[in-house]
Amino acid sequence: MARVIVDVMLKPEILDPQGRAVQGALGRLGLEGVTSVRQGKHFVIELDGDLDSDRAAALDRLAGELLSNPVIEDFTLTVVDA
Amino acid sequence: MTIDTVDRAESSPDVSQPYADLGLKDDEYARIHEILGRRPTSSELAMYSVMWSEHCSYKSSKVHLRLFGEKKPETDALLVGIGENAGVVDIGDGWAVTFKVESHNHPSYVEPYQGAATGIGGIVRDILSMGARPIAVMDPLRFGPLDAPDTARVLPGVVAGIGGYGNCLGLPNIGGEVIFDPSYAGNPLVNALCVGAMRHEDIHLASAKGVGNLVVLYGARTGGDGIGGVSVLASETFDAEGSAKRPSVQVGDPFMEKLLIEATLEVLHAGLVEGIQDLGGAGISCATSELASNGEGGMHVWLDRVLLRDPTLSPEEILMSESQERMCAIVRPDRINDFLARCAKWEVEAVVIGEVTDSGRLTIDWHGERIVDVPPRTVAHEGPVYQRPFARPSSQDALQADGPGRLARPSTPEEIRAAVLALVGSANLASKSWVTSQYDRYVLGNTVLAQPEDSGMVRVDEVTGRGVAVSTDCNGRFAKLDPYAGAQLALAESYRNVSVTGATPLAVTNCLNFGSPEDPGVMWQFAEAVRGLADGCLELGIPVTGGNVSFYNQTGDVAILPTPVVGVLGVIDDVTRRTPMSWRNAGDSIYLLGDTRDEFGGSEWAHLQGHLGGVPPRVDLGQERALSRVLVDGSQSGVIRAAHDVSDGGVAQALVEMALRSGTGADVSIPESIEPFVFCCSESAARAIIVIRPDQESALLALCNDSAVPVMRIGTVTTDAHLTFGSFGFPLDELRRVHESPIPAALAG
Incomplete structure (x- = not known):
């Protein structure tokens, strides 16, 4: 079995209103010194069998088309168990 | 990092500048030379290029739009006409309403959700800057054929963006249109209309009156939104590492906009504001030059005081940034503390970035160095005017x-x-x-x-x-x-x-x-x-x-x-x-x-x-x-x-x-x-x-x-x-x- 992790984050320069809201809430709830919070998405994808190059390429493509919005987001794709 | 200052512009007249990449024509660049009597600094070039763009200067449409004024019907209802952020009409009993529709077509094609969302945000701030409380929005929309694949990408994103921003902001969306035609397939039309209401005495205008009054920038921090084009300049003045490609997608934050509305209406009603302007296209360049041009004619700005979301921004980028949910107000010095306190109450950051002068110039400093020294009218109102050929x-x-x-x-x-x-x-x-x-x-x-x-x-x-x-x-x-x-x-x-x-x-x-x-x-x-x-x-x-x-x-x-x-x-x-x-x-x-x-x-x-x-x-x-x-x-x-x-x-x-x-x-x-x-x-x-x-x-x-x-x-x-x-x-x-x-x-x- 193969396990692939896809992490999606807003590009660094893009405003993250939700992250800002969380940052504000952390401060209000007593945590001092929070300088930045960025919020993203974390996908854990499990596949039967080995991750061959075709399926790896398909995953890479779909991470850009389905899992993230390449206009404003970056993604990283990590194979955990090959 | 080197900053292109006015002194440097005078001492290095032959530096070649990327004006064409910024959309300026040869004759327009020559005219800037003529106005300034020297080459523009890169910050000045950024300001002129964006303010003289079709979008901001109406250079192709101006000669035709004059007809609306020339053929204006006799009416007592018009309290504020064309030229301000939005027109204002009298509806009786001391009430006035202001309404306006704007396009956000191209951003909505690139990024449907954020494009449509920030379209709502922008038109709402236009209405707000007249002193009115926004009371409703509507969206005339046009897309390619309903069964076209790209319509399935663009339409749901646009609708979700309008709904997401408008609903969070708490404004009813009371109408509009949804129309399909093949001609819009690669270019959807996302127009946004806002209506606001106010008492007659609450009408405010965008002008910087009163020498010595302070220029306050308040709302969201300034980031790298909507400045794709100026990165050419950034790469000129910055080392390789600083010239990372900036995104041109603006991201809206409706909760910030809600705070901005309430803070703005409070400072307006408390009589703390001499003039006010929203920041939309062309950001600080537009707000400062228009306010100065409409008022005493002069303004000085300390640009390094602008609160930044991204500390690596160059002065050119700060001038052009189209970060959302920002406003600019002119406030008397004796009222500034009250103004800042009311902003703080609404958790809206505010900072004094400049003051009104009678110099007839818009001057901008960056850490003590003069980077802009221009007559503001030439930026805001005396841009190029084209008599474009037209033929049936x-x-x-x-x-x-x-x-x-x-x-x-x-x-x-x-x-x-x-x-x-x-x-x-x-x-x-x-x-x-x-x-x-x-x-x-x-x-x-x-x-x-x-x-x-x-x-x-x-x-x-x-x-x-x-x-x-x-x-x-x-x-x-x-x-x-x-x-x-x-x-x-x-x-x-x-x-x-x-x-x-x-x-x-x-x-x-x-x-x-x-x-x-x-x-x-x-x-x-x-x-x-x-x-x-x-x-x-x-x-x-x-x-x-x-x-x-x-x-x-x-x-x-x-x-x-x-x-x-x-x-x-x-x-x-x-x-x-x-x-x-x-x-x-x-x-x-x-x-x-x-x-x-x-x-x-x-x-x-x-x-x-x-x-x-x-x-x-x-x-x-x-x-x-x-x-x-x-x-x-x-x-x-x-x-x-x-x-x-x-x-x-x-x-x-x-x-x-x-x-x-x-x-x-x-x-x-x-x-x-x-x-x-x-x-x-x-x-x-x-x-x-x-x-x-x-x-x-x-x-x-x-x-x-x-x-x-x-x-x-x-x-x-x-x-x-x-x-x-x-x-x-x-x-x-x-x-x-x-x-x-x-x-x-x-x-x-």
Whole structure:
């Protein structure tokens, strides 16, 4: 079995209103010194069998088309168990 | 890192600058040299390039837009005219409203959700900067064919963006349009309208008055939003590491905007503000140069005081950033602490970035070094003006000669029934509730009418019930066949949509969406549309209060249908006396007002046959005015119980919409004097369907007679769930299924 992790984050320069809201809430709830919070998405994808190059390429493509919005987001794709 | 200062510009006159990459022409760059007597610094170049862009300077449209002022009708209603952030009209009892529509077409194509969301945010700040509380929004939208793959990408994103931003902000979305045409496939139109209300004494203007007064920037921090273009400059002055490609997508934060609205209204009402301006396109460049230019003529800014979201931004980028949810206010020094305290109360960051001077110059420093020293008028108001060549395209004659007469017409009852059903279920005429249900239409509790009614209507005064009605309309096919008449038909339809609700039309805004102004054919369409609209407004007696021009809407060399979207605003003394669009009482009589002619050029029926040619329906604004009088007087006197505009799809479509809205049917008889298909589907203008109690017939006839409006009884409201047209008819279940399924079916999954 193969396990692939896809992490999606807003590009660094893009405003993250939700992250800002969380940052504000952390401060209000007593945590001092929070300088930045960025919020993203974390996908854990499990596949039967080995991750061959075709399926790896398909995953890479779909991470850009389905899992993230390449206009404003970056993604990283990590194979955990090959 | 080296900063391009004024001193450096003087000592290095021969540095080559990337003005062409910033969209400036050779002669425009030469003119900047002439104005400054030296080469511009890179910051000055950034400011001029963005302020002299088509979007900010209206350089191609200015010479034509003057017509709106020159042909302005005599009216006492206009309190603030064209040129300010938005026009303001008097609606009586000391109330004023401001409204405006703007385009956010290109950003919405790149990133549908954020593009549409920030379109709402921008127009709301325009309204806010006049001192008004925003009370409603609406969105005229146009996309490629409903079944095109890209429509499935763009439309749901746009609708979610409008809903997401507007709903979070707590503003009702009370109407708009959703129209499909192949010409919008690579260039959707996302226009946004906002209405705001205020007391007369609360009107504020964008000017920096009073030497020594402070310039305050407040709201969200400045980041790298919307500055894709200037990265050329950044890469000039920065080392390689600093010139990372900046995103051009602006991201909106509606919760910040809500705080900005409340903070702004509080400081305005407390009398703490001398002048105010929202930050939209061109950001700080635009706000500082316009405020200075409108006021004492001078301003000094310490740019390094601007609060940044991204500390690596260069001064050029800060000047151009289009980060959302920011405002700029001019505040007296003795009131600044109060101002800052009130901002802090709303958790809105505010910082003094400059002061008003009488130097006649806009000077900007970056860490003690002078990076901008310009006459602000040359940036804000004295940009280039183009007399673009325009010419009626040679293909126009052939287009108009190819009328819909050659199309095979339905003639038997079965054929007409099938044609009506095809219209009812066509993308353009189908129910848009899939879209409008994603918008909050009733938040704030003052919405009286919203989609699918003819106009959106909101209560302004909660005691007297005084309110406003707004509609936006445009049939781009009519404008393609004849831009002059097409613009007038858009105006007439919007005017009629306001009138059928019982509101008196008062003022006009517009969003003129066209192709490239460098194409003489497109420029001709634009010039004709503006002339048509200006003449039309003069004849109807309602002034244009402002608007927006969007050029370069095209895919490759193919321009969109010319789309002059017209918004009309009307006033009603008491919203409880509004006229709804549909009947409620069986036995009531149904009348058609206005003349029906054989007019199918540019019609929805011809569009379904894949045909666009001929001439649009005849325009008779005198008749529109008379019809409006009957509709408004008939509403006020209680004669008219329901009224609905007849336009796209004709009488049959209008009756279907009324029946579906009401849930009960009607027996309609097709008059013998008219060809049945023409009666059902022609799109002649200046018509409406109205419903009265049978014993009110003589009162109605007297009203119509007084205004010389043709009137014809065409049917009776029944208790059946059937809509019949004599020899054919429809169960309402069938109509509902056909009318409501196309949009969800196309966009599901």
